[in-house]
Every structure is written in C-alpha cells, then in structure tokens.
Amino acid sequence: MKLSIITITYNAEKFLERTIESVINQTERDFEYLIIDGGSKDGTLDIIRRYGNEITNYVSEKDKGIYDAMNKGLRLAKGDYIWFMNAGDQINDIEVVRNLYNRLPENGDVYYGDTLLVDNEGNAQGLRSVITPHKLPKILTWKSFRYGMVVCHQSFIARKSIAPEYIPDHFYSADVDWEIQCLKNSKKIINLEIIVSRYLTGGFHQKS
Numbered sequence: 001m002k003l004s005i006i007t008i009t010y011n012a013e014k015f016l017e018r019t020i021e022s023v024i025n026q027t028e029r030d031f032e033y034l035i036i037d038g039g040s041k042d043g044t045l046d047i048i049r050r051y052g053n054e055i056t057n058y059v060s061e062k063d064k065g066i067y068d069a070m071n072k073g074l075r076l077a078k079g080d081y082i083w084f085m086n087a088g089d090q091i092n093d094i095e096v097v098r099n100l101y102n103r104l105p106e107n108g109d110v111y112y113g114d115t116l117l118v119d120n121e122g123n124a125q126g127l128r129s130v131i132t133p134h135k136l137p138k139i140l141t142w143k144s145f146r147y148g149m150v151v152c153h154q155s156f157i158a159r160k161s162i163a164p165e166y167i168p169d170h171f172y173s174a175d176v177d178w179e180i181q182c183l184k185n186s187k188k189i190i191n192l193e194i195i196v197s198r199y200l201t202g203g204f205h206q207k208s
Contacts, residue, residue: 002104003031003097004079004160008069009048010038012087015200016047018122022090022198024054028098032056034076036069044087067166067174074165081111083157088200092116099194100157109159109186112140113196115152125201128152138191142183149176154197158182 005023009016023033035048037060048058057076063069070084085091100111114136115128129136136151137144144150153175162185166174183189 001032001079002101003081003083003157004073004077005031005033005083005085006070006073006077007033007035007085007087008038008066008073009035009040009044009087010066010069011040011042011044013040013043013047015088015120016044018090019085019087020047020051020054022092023085024051025094026091026097027094028101030101031097032077032079034058034073036063036073036076037061038063038066038069065168065171067168067171071165071168074160074163077160080160081157082160082163085154085197089154090118090198092195092198096194096196099192103190103192106188106190108188108190109162110140110182110189111157111192112151112189113155113192113194115155116195116198117201118198119201122198124198127195128199140183140189140191142180145176145180145183149179151179152197152199153179154199155195156182157196159186162186 007019033056035055035058039062045060117125117128134148134150156179164181166178170177
C-alpha cells in the first residue's frame, strides 16, 4: 500500500462530506482511507456510514484530543506514506494523488506543496503562501520552521517509517513539532510545486 489518507473527526457533520468527497473523487484510488472519530454525538457517523464502501476503515470512540486521535491513525495506517486530511479540509483537486504518485519514484521521504485557504462555504480566500507571512520555501528543511509553520499540515505527506507519534501534551505545537521531526529524519524532501490541499479557515478543527 503506497498511501494512507487519514481524517480526524469530532462532531463534524457540517464539513465532513466535503473532505470525504475530495478523497474518493481522486482519479488515482490506490490508497487506503481511514477516519478516526472521537465519539461524535451529531450526524458525523451517519455520514461516515453512508460512504462506508469508500472508506477502508473507521474508528469511533472517545479520545484524549486531536493528537491522540492522530496517533491512532498512525498506528492503524498500512501505507508507506501518511497524509492527514482532517474534517473540513479538502484535497485541492482530483489529480493531486496522481501527481504525488508520479513523483514517488524519486524516493522522497517528505512531499509538500502549497495550500489554498477557503471559508465555510468553500470560497477561495487565497494561497496561504501569499496572504499569510508564511512563505512556502522552494527548498524545505527543518530549519525553515524558524519562521513559523511554513507548510500547512494538510499539504505535508511523510513516509511512515520516519514519522514519529505526536506529543499530545504539546497542544499548540504538536503539529509543528511533528513536521520538524519528520524533516530531521528525512534524507530527501520534494516540493510537488502544486496546490495540495484546501484548508478551512476559522478554527473548525476541534479538540475531540
């Protein structure tokens, strides 16, 4: 299995469907799709079950927060590469996975790209590298993060064998720490030079 795409959810009925559809509409479908739910009490599970034939596996149980859930996803994943696409976020277009797979023969440990920021209605707000102070480096290293989180989590794909577990106690920095550790463990880092994901602005990603 080349790739595991993992979605973390908690009471995400308003936004989950757009995420699922962006995954299952990819022209290249040779990947597993996992959903890790924190025991949602709204209609999230109804949506997950509705797409049951398209989802490789899902878990719904109380957890200790988003990073605990992400660690569950890491442990369940069977793919060579890990890609987190959380509830509300989307793969940018239907060719992104195919474009990634075309670059896999280059044997990268990390693949990354740009991110389009969107609002609750899915309207584009602009590229993250343009409208925020976080410019996307042409050549990325862990030292790039001295300027902040320069690559959005949803546009960062890492080889599982070099990816550590998240540190749940570091709630405000666990994602940055994870990317830095992945980069430190990497021998080859590849810029896909495409828009990889659409990131939902407004802080929807809740602690589950």
